[in-house]
Structure formats: structure tokens, C-alpha cells
């Protein structure tokens with residue numbers, strides 16, 4: 201029996217494809233139904249060209265029509281999705297993209313998001329990385345994940361400092377204005393504002409670039425935070441399990457995603473009983489790779505502007521003139537990388553001094 205929603209989805213599909221006789225492919229409607237009717241977590245594995253994007257778009261349309269929030273789509277292949285985005289627009293979905301090529305528009309897109317003008321936001325994994333989530337998801341490095349778990353929520357003192365400043369302000373404060381008033385970094389302030397903004401009801405409200413205090417008396421939900429932190433630690437433990445597990449890796453993932461019928465895939469390293477890629481690497485290549493890392497450098501751009509009112513006694517404001525500007529710096533390693541990173545880490549935390557390196 202076809203439900204009303206299925207009928208509606210089919211009409212939308214035809215509209216999106218500009219084809220009045222199009223039908224769903226096997227599994228497309230079932231996937232949309234699982235999300236829109238049963239709020240399931242769902243894993244769809246399909247070849248390129250099967251029409252996964254229609255699943256996202258139609259599910260988004262149906263959920264938006266029910267008054268639900270926006271869809272976040274993370275894909276490494278956004279550039280290849282242009283055609284699909286115009287298909288989405290044909291069914292009245294406002295799709296916006298944030299990637300490395302349109303950083304300037306980011307603020308405008310953020311404003312549209314806040315104003316509820318976006319239905320689906322497409323971002324690349326790199327963008328997600330910029331938001332500092334990358335380490336949590338892609339690099340199961342204990343120290344890094346521990347750090348992010350611990351600092352995911354701002355300390356209560358930061359929340360209260362920001363709220364007190366906003367309550368005192370006559371006409372709201374922007375982030376740079378908060379920076380001037382508080383002994384907190386830009387990152388710390390943004391974290392507080394992000395957390396407070398998603399509270400319902402929220403004690404802050406953003407209008408253009410300024411934040412205002414609302415009449416809500418905010419109390420941090422310490423229980424909620426403890427619970428979320430607990431979940432993060434459980435997830436971290438499951439990632440560790442995944443790396444050491446001796447059962448089919450796909451079966452493990454499917455169980456994690458609540459698949460009622462997980463079974464061995466027959467294709468992964470565990471099922472095959474041997475690594476998929478050879479683990480033997482010639483030492484020649486290792487040395488070459490380490491040398492490459494050791495001689496590659498990251499540029500450190502010097503500050504171009506004085507901190508606003510930061511050095512007012514000296515009358516330093518606005519642009520730093522060329523003659524006072526620092527030169528471009530170089531960083532020889534990234535934290536814990538395979539070049540100099542390990543040595544730097546050991547110097548900082550074990551030896552308490554940094555070994556002087558002779559660099560050609």
C-alpha cells in the first residue's frame with residue numbers, strides 16, 4: 201500500500217528529475233521512509249549514480265514540511281553535486297554549500313542559517329575539520345580526543361562572564377567587543393555563545409553581528425553535560441575496540457548503527473584473515489617520507505593589525521606599518537607528526553627543554 205507520503209515523495213522525485221514517469225529505484229523510498237517516518241539511524245551503501253542525493257533531498261523536503269530542522273550533508277565531492285543541487289532547487293529546497301572556495305560568503309551563509317533560510321547545508325570534511333571536529337572523528341588519537349572531550353563545554357565561569365557582560369551592555373556586544381571587555385580568547389567566547397545559542401529557551405540572541413542578553417535566567421545543565429561527556433567517552437572506547445576487534449569490521453559497524461541483521465562481509469581484513477594492503481613498507485620509503493616531512497615547513501603569517509585598543513598608550517591602532525611588522529615565520533613540524541613532531545612533544549612534556557636541531 202502506498203502511503204500519502206510516498207505519493208508525495210514520488211511527485212517530488214518526478215519534479216526534481218523533470219520526468220513525469222520517473223519511479224523510485226529499489227530502496228530509495230524505503231531509505232526516505234526510515235528517516236522521515238521512523239527517525240531511524242540509517243546506513244545506505246550504494247554505488248555512485250544510484251541516487252543517494254535524492255534520498256537526502258526528498259527526506260529534507262518531507263522533514264522541513266513537518267517543521268523539522270535543517271539537514272547537514274557532509275561530502276568530499278561537493279563539486280560534483282552541482283546538478284543535484286539544481287534538482288533540489290526544483291523541489292523548493294534551499295541548498296547552501298560551505299567549502300574552501302567560498303570562505304568569504306561564509307558569514308552570509310551563517311546568517312541565512314540563523315534566519316532559517318537554508319534547508320540543507322552541504323559541507324566538505326575539511327570544513328568540518330576547521331570546526332575542530334576532525335580530530336574526534338578521523339584521528340582516534342587518545343590525547344586529542346580527550347582534549348576535545350574535556351574542552352567541549354566551556355567552564356561555567358566563562359558562561360557567566362559572557363552573560364554578565366551582555367546583561368550590562370546597553371545595546372548588545374559583538375564578539376570583538378566581548379574580547380575587549382573579558383579576559384577570554386575569541387575561541388572561548390565563541391564557544392560560550394555557541395553553547396548558549398542552542399539552549400532552549402536561549403539566554404542570548406544574535407542580531408546581525410551583535411549578541412544580546414534575553415530575559416532568560418540561565419543555569420548550566422551540569423547533568424546534561426556530564427551525560428554528553430560520558431557518551432563521548434563511550435564512543436571513544438568503541439573506536440578503540442574497532443581498531444583491535446577480531447570480528448568482521450563491517451559487522452561491527454552495522455551493529456553500532458543498530459542494524460538488526462548484521463553479518464560478516466567476507467571482504468574486510470578480518471574476514472579475509474590478512475591485511476588488505478601489504479603492511480611491509482621498504483625502509484627506504486620510510487626514510488624518504490620522514491625526510492620529506494622534516495624538510496617541509498608551514499608558513500606562520502605575521503599579524504597585520506594591532507589588537508583593537510590593545511596598545512592605546514602608544515597610539516597603535518589599525519594596520520601595523522610595514523617597518524613594525526614581524527616577518528613571515530616558519531614552523532618545522534605539526535603536533536606529533538612523523539617528522540620532528542615526536543621530538544618536539546618529548547621536549548615539551550618529558551624533557552622540559554627542546555633539543556636544538558641542526559637544519560640544513
Ligand SMILES: [Zn+2]
Nearest residue numbers: 448465468471
Ligand atoms: Zn568483514
